[in-house]
Amino acid sequence: MAKSKRYAEALEKYNRENLYEPEAAFNLVKELATANFDETVELSAKLGVNPKHADQNIRGTVVLPEGTGQEITLVVFAKGEKAKEAEEAGADFVGAEELAEKIEGGWLDFDLAIATPDMMSVVGRLGRVLGPKGLMPNPKAGTVTFELEKAVQEFKAGKIEYRVDKTGIVHLPIGKASFSVDQLLNNYRKIMDTLAKERPAAAKGKFFRTLAISPTMGPGVKIDPAATLTIIGR
Template identity: 70%
Template sequence: MKYVGGELSVITTEEEIIMSNRSKTYQDQVEKIHPEDSYEPEEALETVKELASANFDESVELAVNLGVEPKHADQNIRGTVVLPNGTGQEMTVVVLAKGEKITEAEDAGADFVGGEDLVEDIEDGWLDFDIVIATPDMMDVAGRLGPILGPKGLMPNPKAGTVTFEIEDAVEEFKAGKLEYRVDKNGIIQLPIGKISFPTEDLLENFQEIMDILIRERPAAAKGKYIRSIHTSSTMGPSLKIDPGSVMSMLGR
């Protein structure tokens, strides 16, 4: 229910229901944009920066809806990317290892290093971390964490570079901002591309890097329109649509 022209009226649309639960600041931000319009990438990123009003350095988020069927293994897009300008986020890295690899992980700057003890902590509900890296000889123990870490996208996986004996390289890369991306069950990939405090050109470079990778990784089995939609937003701000055609032109595709 809401008041319209001094009278009580029933909210009838899903959009109105959602907006009625949003903050006044958010609603004011929406009034400054055209939600149905598609923006050029640079214009969208500049607008996201202009609209940001939180009292912290918000992340700039990217969501790409791909024309794939993730339930098919050959269309389950997953990998890692090192953004040219980083993400601006401090990553908390856990390493599951044993022997000399424990020392190697600690020297490389891992935040938490251990074996069975850390596995038990996670089983007990501890999840205060962003990345879990495991050596291959720890996967028999780490495998117990599948039901906990799998749904959160945190389970160590060779394709993501998080199951490896090259612990030093892995820790340093993820601490420097290496990101894992994976398509969800709806065909959407979501990840941060920087902070509001980043210059627009840095955000644009990061955006281009991700889009170039996703386009190059189009599965041969994917049919029809591949890039269905692209949206960007700040942590607390409204979402802006980016024109897929302008992205293809920008990348020379």
């Protein structure tokens, strides 16, 4: 990130090495969000796992109680009655082979793709396009399902996927800078409690190694892992 004057001024407002209580951290991150748009508050959680081992490659979904604060464009691969179900649930684009051809032609103006299991033979050929962008439907992410009404409504309401990267870090949006501190804390508690439940038996030592939040255009604020365990009752 280019170190602009605004970014430099933000750094002067606090000590980047401090470990803050969650509530204080969210108060501070709202103060650091000074861009001329509603910045996303992002969480980076370094976990005590080795993603090279299948049993430690954490992945799943969580429904944020306060939502994400952003509208998502959602496509669904389905046919017949299931296509009708997806449309009525609020999917933005619904289709089958013709939708796959549109994507193969370069169209990628959407944020999430869901497919019924019987459509994966069609969706499978899009792997080289959707995979690198994190858009490939996957059962573990809840995006390959026959329960389209539930899936569409949950993702529209604030359901997000989490997945540990190769360095053991989970990156997630946690809300918007316009959210109240209480709203951000509610989402944070839900995410951290969900991740805590995912701790593999093989994980050694501290599970939450480092935690930090940041606005889209601003610097990060470190959160005390011990204080986080307290607020989620662990």
